[in-house]
Every structure is written in structure tokens, then in C-alpha cells.
Amino acid sequence: MDLQELYDELREMDITDPLCMDKVFAYYDEINREVDEYMQVLVQKLSHAIITWDQPWYQLTSQITRNKIENREGMPKFLLDPLTKDECELIKKNWRKLVKKFHIPDKLTCFAQWKNKTQCRRVSAEENVRRFINSYLARGLKRTIPQVHQYVVNQIAYPPKGRYTEDEEKVMEICFYHNPHKAVQISARVLNRGPRGILQKFYEAINGKPENSRIKWNISLATQFIKLLMEYTGESLEGLLNKHFPISVWREVASHFGTQAHYLRHFWYTSLHCQLFVKYDVTLRRVRRRVFKILRRSPYKYWTDIRWKEVSAQFPRGFTFQFLYRITVRIFRKGRIHIKLPLEEVVNIGLQITNNKKYGNKRLKTLVLNEQGHLEVIQYSQKL
Structure with missing residues (x-):
């Protein structure tokens, strides 16, 4: 039996039917037997x-x-x-x-x-x-x-495979229903998936999937966010520069906004950090050009080889590697050509798109904390 045959047999069955779990166990045992037999072959040969x-x-x-x-x-x-x-x-x-x-x-x-x-x-x-x-x-x-x-x-x-299919989710539901103690182990082996993602699915099945509330950010909310971050870290504004905070801090701040910790962390490193600490007049077009020119001179051969922390080290203080990655990869998302072609070709295509006048050229909205403790927009004269 292969995995597709297992999917076909389970598709019309109810997950509460014990026969479902028997079929999953049969396939699980078949995989384990094949792995053990192969190891014995390796022992004989090597x-x-x-x-x-x-x-x-x-x-x-x-x-x-x-x-x-x-x-x-x-x-x-x-x-x-x-x-x-x-x-x-x-x-x-x-x-x-x-x-x-x-x-x-x-x-x-x-x-x-x-x-x-x-x-x-x-x-x-x-x-x-x-x-x-x-x-x-x-x-x-x-x-x-x-x-x-x-x-x-x-x-x-356990190679990465993207989102779970309906058939894969049904196999996990069967394992969670009939054998919750070994559900992650069995599901990972049967589906050839990493256990971490399956464990997250298991957690969501028990506690419900948390809401990923999006926030429409403005100056007032950003000010509140900064004050809470300084309060829970005990740092001044300058002390927040290039700092790594434990997840407990992000959870405390997130509780005030009714959203998830990872969402606020993403917002901080990809947006607000640069708005506060970059002291230049910055347009996204100039930043992308500089990134592509750095990549052209680098020894990297493929997009996945890029070490974004090394790239950000060639920018002035305040820039984060998350910000640079986000604004650079955004222009390739439609066709995902950046992971399909050699980096030299990706750089040439990226520069062509960036230099196209029709492509947006937004300016980074730089901010400063005034004497009253509120954020306000500031424009710097020195260009990047």
C-alpha cells in the first residue's frame, strides 16, 4: 500500500471508526518494517x-x-x-x-x-x-x-512540503482521536512530515486556533506599543536598538493589543525598528538597489545561500535583516523566481523591476519620540 491508497480508503470513512486507525497503523508498521529491513541491509553491506x-x-x-x-x-x-x-x-x-x-x-x-x-x-x-x-x-x-x-x-x-492537504489533516485527526499519546509520532512517520508542525496542529485541535488579529497601525498605537515595550524590557528607547527580547516580553505586550506575540515581533523588526533608528531619508527603491548591488558582489550563488545578517551589516545602524529581506523578496512573490534561478539572474531581474518607473517608490516614514513621550514623523535631510 502506498500513501495515496491510504488516502483513498480513508476519504469516505468516519474518523471515529476504529477501522480507520487500524489502516493507519498498518501503513505505519509497513513503513517501520521497510526502514528496519533497510538498516539490516546496510549492516550486512557496511x-x-x-x-x-x-x-x-x-x-x-x-x-x-x-x-x-x-x-x-x-x-x-x-x-x-x-x-x-x-x-x-x-x-x-x-x-x-x-x-x-x-x-x-x-x-x-x-x-x-x-x-x-x-x-x-x-x-x-x-x-x-x-x-x-x-x-x-x-x-x-x-x-x-x-x-x-x-x-x-x-x-x-521530513522534507518541507507546504500546507497540509485535506487528506493529511484527516490522517492527523484519526491519530489524535484514537491514539493522542503517540499521534505526533505516528502522523509524522505516515505523512513524512516534521513533528513540529503536527504538534502545532495537535495544540490547535485542543485549544482552538488563535485569532491572528491584524492591527491598522497609526502614530497613537505605535506610541503605545513603544511605551509597553520599554516598560516590559526595562530599556530606554536607545536600549531597544538591535535587541533580542524573550517571547515572554512579546506575549505581555501582545495581551494589550489582543493579538499574537509573533505578529508584534514581526511588525517591530520589519517596520517600526527601522522607522525609529534609521536616521536617513530613505526610499525603498534605493534600499533595494543597494541590496542587489551587495548581492552581486557577494560569493552567494543561490537565494537560499544568502545570509541576511551579513547583508544588513553593510547598511547603517537601524536597518534590520528582516526589513531588508521583506522589501526585497516582495517583488518576486508572484512567480517565486528567486528560488528557481541562480542568484546572478535573480539580481539582474530584481534591478530591472526596481528601476522600472511604474514600480512603487515609497519613502520610509521615519519617526522620533518627542519630549512629551509621543511619536511624531520626522524628515532627515541626509539621503541613504
């Missing part, structure tokens, strides 16, 4: 395999699930930022080499989904094989074994 290539010092660890390694002074450095697209392609290329060299079935998803739950983590044959494979996948990378393992689990075992 149980005596040894590492014959030179490894950097940071890949010599026996730990594959936790990255406790730190860069050492005087030793070769390894990278700490997310993997680039080229690095991801190299991992997949190493896997294809491994499959060809040792004549193993090409089932990277099964390898990524296997978990060592019952045996000693460091001495079992399965764990030794898993450590060897992750070491092989890390060849040619300035990455630790735990970093490569994390990529394999997050992107191969």
Missing part, C-alpha cells in the same frame, strides 16, 4: 567498512546527533551557518557515490528515518554503520558530522 580517508579534526567525533564541538584556536575552522545549496548537492553526490561503491539500495529516506531507540548508542552495529555513512556524506565539507546528520534528518526524512 558492518566492516572503515574510514580510509583523511578527516579533519572536527569530524573525528563519535557523536552524530549532538554538536558539542567548538572551533579551536590554531586548528582548521568549520562553518557554523546553515548549509548552502552547493553543500547540500555535495551531500547528495556523496550518497550516490556510496550507493555505487558498496552496491546498496538507493533509499536515503529510509536511512534518514531510522532511529536507534533500543540499542546502546555507541557500540551497536547499526550505530557504527550510521556513523560511517554520515562521515562519508561529510567528505569535502567544512562541517561536523552532527551538522550533516541534522541536514539529512530535517531535509530528507
Whole structure:
């Protein structure tokens, strides 16, 4: 049985019918059996395999699930930022080499989904094989074994898929109704989805989906927002510059506006922070041009390689990387070409759109807190 067949069988059934859960369990057991059988094949093929290539010092660890390694002074450095697209392609290329060299079935998803739950983590044959494979996948990378393992689990075992379909939501409802204690675990394996999103769905099923109240911001509400943020953080206005606040602060402030904490946090970092701390006459067109020129000179090859904090570091104080990302990606949202093309082409297209006179050229409305403690609009003479 494949997943589509399971969907077809469940579509006309009531979720309260115990037979629904039996069908889900049957498919769940089938997946687990396939994963376990594949691991036994790997043990037979690779149980005596040894590492014959030179490894950097940071890949010599026996730990594959936790990255406790730190860069050492005087030793070769390894990278700490997310993997680039080229690095991801190299991992997949190493896997294809491994499959060809040792004549193993090409089932990277099964390898990524296997978990060592019952045996000693460091001495079992399965764990030794898993450590060897992750070491092989890390060849040619300035990455630790735990970093490569994390990529394999997050992107191969449970790849991002976008919104849940009606069939997927029904499978989750069946699991939540019949087996709530293991609903997340079963749903994640059956749907090939990450557990975090399913856990959020489980939470919403119990407590209801919170309302995402949008606020029509004005000077008065923004003033109230700033005063509450200063009150709950104990900071002055200047102390809020480039600060990271715990979620508890955002929840306290959100309770006064009847909205969610993440909405206010998004508003702060993508809008109000720049309006308060950028001391220039800024138009969005000039900002976008500067972003694209920075990206043109950068070593990034694809949009997903961009480190927006590095981009924001080349702007004056007050600019946030969230603001720069938001106003830049907005011009590509219709066709999402920015994630489909090489960055060089994306930059050229972005500059053409930005320089088009028909495209909007809004000015950033800069604000200042006056002596009476109220925000007011201010215009700066110096241009960015």
C-alpha cells in the first residue's frame, strides 16, 4: 500500500471508526518494517567498512546527533551557518557515490528515518554503520558530522512540503482521536512530515486556533506599543536598538493589543525598528538597489545561500535583516523566481523591476519620540 491508497480508503470513512486507525497503523508498521529491513541491509553491506580517508579534526567525533564541538584556536575552522545549496548537492553526490561503491539500495529516506531507540548508542552495529555513512556524506565539507546528520534528518526524512492537504489533516485527526499519546509520532512517520508542525496542529485541535488579529497601525498605537515595550524590557528607547527580547516580553505586550506575540515581533523588526533608528531619508527603491548591488558582489550563488545578517551589516545602524529581506523578496512573490534561478539572474531581474518607473517608490516614514513621550514623523535631510 502506498500513501495515496491510504488516502483513498480513508476519504469516505468516519474518523471515529476504529477501522480507520487500524489502516493507519498498518501503513505505519509497513513503513517501520521497510526502514528496519533497510538498516539490516546496510549492516550486512557496511558492518566492516572503515574510514580510509583523511578527516579533519572536527569530524573525528563519535557523536552524530549532538554538536558539542567548538572551533579551536590554531586548528582548521568549520562553518557554523546553515548549509548552502552547493553543500547540500555535495551531500547528495556523496550518497550516490556510496550507493555505487558498496552496491546498496538507493533509499536515503529510509536511512534518514531510522532511529536507534533500543540499542546502546555507541557500540551497536547499526550505530557504527550510521556513523560511517554520515562521515562519508561529510567528505569535502567544512562541517561536523552532527551538522550533516541534522541536514539529512530535517531535509530528507521530513522534507518541507507546504500546507497540509485535506487528506493529511484527516490522517492527523484519526491519530489524535484514537491514539493522542503517540499521534505526533505516528502522523509524522505516515505523512513524512516534521513533528513540529503536527504538534502545532495537535495544540490547535485542543485549544482552538488563535485569532491572528491584524492591527491598522497609526502614530497613537505605535506610541503605545513603544511605551509597553520599554516598560516590559526595562530599556530606554536607545536600549531597544538591535535587541533580542524573550517571547515572554512579546506575549505581555501582545495581551494589550489582543493579538499574537509573533505578529508584534514581526511588525517591530520589519517596520517600526527601522522607522525609529534609521536616521536617513530613505526610499525603498534605493534600499533595494543597494541590496542587489551587495548581492552581486557577494560569493552567494543561490537565494537560499544568502545570509541576511551579513547583508544588513553593510547598511547603517537601524536597518534590520528582516526589513531588508521583506522589501526585497516582495517583488518576486508572484512567480517565486528567486528560488528557481541562480542568484546572478535573480539580481539582474530584481534591478530591472526596481528601476522600472511604474514600480512603487515609497519613502520610509521615519519617526522620533518627542519630549512629551509621543511619536511624531520626522524628515532627515541626509539621503541613504
